[in-house]
Amino acid sequence: MDPGLPSKLRGALPRSDVPNRDVAPVRRITNSAFTSAEQVAVAADEIYVSSFGKSVLVFPVGANGDVMSTRQITGATTRLNSAAGLFLTF
Secondary structure, three states: OOOOOOHHHHOOOOOOOOOOOOOOOOOOEEOOOOOOOOEEEEEOOEEEEEEOOOEEEEEEOOOOEEOOOOEEEEOHHHOOOOOOOOOOOO
């Protein structure tokens, strides 16, 4: 584990001290706005989740459980349609 990472991100990344085996998730986000996550990215203390390629939901990096997204990127002006990947730039 990289000690230079912010402490709230350390639990979200794979642990190098655990060999390849079944490990319970540290956090699980559920939300009625999506039934499955196609792509997930973590940046700037937020988790971005694409849902069925037509919207991106944004959650705080420490989110856990049944939580509402803090923002939704959706609508015709986004031109999202069957997104195959999620790339963030700031």
